[in-house]
Amino acid sequence: MSVSMTRRLFPSLALAVAATLLLGTVAPLQAQVTAFKQAVAEASYGNEAVGAFYRTRDYKPIFTGKKDARRRAALLKAMESAEIHGLPAGRYDPAELKAAFKGAKSARDLGRVEVQAAKMFVQFAQDLQSGAMSPRKIDSGIVRDLPRRDQVKQLQAFSDSSPNGYMKSLAPKTAQYTALLAEKMKLEQVLGQGGWGAKVPGGSLKPGQSGQAVVALRNRLIAMGYMKRTASQSYDASLQKAVQQFQLAHGLTPDGAAGEATIKAINVPARTRLSSVLVAMERERWTNIPKGKRHILVNIPEFTARIIDNGKESFSTRVVVGKNVANQETPEFSDVMEYIVINPTWNVPRSIATKEYLPQLKRNPNAVSHLKLVDSRGRTISRSAVNFSKYTAATFPFALKQPPSQRNALGIVKFMFPNKYNIYLHDTPSKNLFQRDRRAFSHGCVRVGDPKDLAYAILARQTNDPEGYFQSKLNTGVESRVNLDEPIPVHIQYRTAFAKAKGQMNYREDIYGRDAKIWAAMQKAGVRLRAAGS
Secondary structure (H helix, E strand, O other): OOHHHHHHHOHHHHHHHHHHHHOOOOOOOOOOOOHHHHHHHHHHOOOHHHHHHHHHOOOOOOOOOOOOHHHHHHHHHHHHOHHHHOOOHHHOOHHHHHHHHHHOOOHHHHHHHHHHHHHHHHHHHHHHHHOOOOHHHHOOOEOOOOOOOOHHHHHHHHHHOOHHHHHHOOOOOOHHHHHHHHHHHHHHHHHHOOOOOOOOOOOOEOOOOEOHHHHHHHHHHHHHOOOOOOOOOEOOHHHHHHHHHHHHHOOOOOOOOEOHHHHHHHOOOHHHHHHHHHHHHHHHHHOOOOOOOEEEEEEOOOOEEEEEEOOEEEEEEEEEEEOOOOOOOOOEEEEEEEEEEEOOOEEOOHHHHHHHHHHHHHHOOOOOOOOEEEOOOOOEOOHHHOOHHHOOOOOOOOEEEEOOOOOOOOOOEEEEOOOOOOOOEEOOOOHHHHHOOOOEEEOOOEEEOOHHHHHHHHHOOOOOOHHHHHHHHHHOOOOEEEEEEEEEEEEEEOOOEEEOHHHOEEEOOOOOOHHHHHHHHHHHHOOOOOOOOO
16 A cells, blocks of 8 residues: 555554655554554545544454454345345345455455445445435436435444344335335235236226126236136126226226226236336335325325325325426425415416417417516516517516416415425316326426315314315405415325235326336346246
């Protein structure tokens, strides 16, 4: 090791090292710098967290000491479980590390394997605790910040804790993660048995029909666990009920008729469902944070928003989310709702004003007459005084606003969690969209199907008469801001596989194709589908 490197790694010993080298001695440094310490310093160079951890403890080992056998065993055992959690097992090779432990003979060998173990521990702990992928690199709509823990503190906590207990604490302890892990193992059993059988042929089937297609439908639903085994060949009441249960679990209209969309969903292979579960587990690791005793959860592919109180759903509503169009998809992130606005003014986002409304105004200055034209000083400008044709999207100097009204694009209330993406929850006059199964129609914000009820549920924490209070503000016709006494965390997430009450798994369409991108990245990193027994 050079004098310059030693000076960086052991500042207090720089003069001693320099003197030793100048004397030309090949003897090991004396008490201040042992061969073990020197090897640890060399091996950890370039990894600031690992290097800092060992400096804080004067290079005492946590993996290679005589009393560290339990810690070594706990790390090796945990890394062997990587595939159980759908992690890229190749990143942390327990067999390689075990061989390195066994083959270490000298103090320098022990120093090198000490750092090797520390690096593997940090990688595995971070991956299991907060995700193995980097979401922002996969899709620009996933703007979530990963809950990465301080690596020095992780190493310190591991050195001070029960080794097995600490490793078991890393994975998310949510009901969702537990259910997803159980579903993963179940689907691996299905793959080991060859899947759910033959696909259902044809376009659509209805109650009262019979024949081979009906038999195939019945057999597949039996294999999936939606009904008990029976020899009937007709589309009877039991099959209709099973179809309805399947439809409910897949976000389809539960009419009991196996239409084209239902048969398409039934024919999705177990391998595809398993990949969705593995992606959902990774996503659950990305959100491995305290979500709040009371929080609002929006699941984009489910088109649903919920209030969760102490782990239980206390309110649910249908929502409309962003279109599957560039720059209009609803992003994924977490923030805190601070206030609601009753009788809101719609300040038209500049992108909408210039890309959608300016071309209309160029053709007809009286277009979109429900919007006011406002200058930079906040003054309302008469359209007759403006030559719209001379402006481009870059030079358009006005803002467009819609005053409070029943026709307002935000409806009668909006729910604000201020963020740089300008995303919030709000009412809408377009009520008919909530009757559709697929509800991706907005410019990115989340439109709420039952906005009054959501407002009442939120305001109930700070007034004895939330409905009366809300209505009194609404009746004024004037914009009113109501600050929340207890701000509410809001988590906008994207789950195509998730568990509902009692652990029943639900699946939804990957409406933005984000899960497909995540799965491709996971496969590239080394995650693979496993069949039980393989």
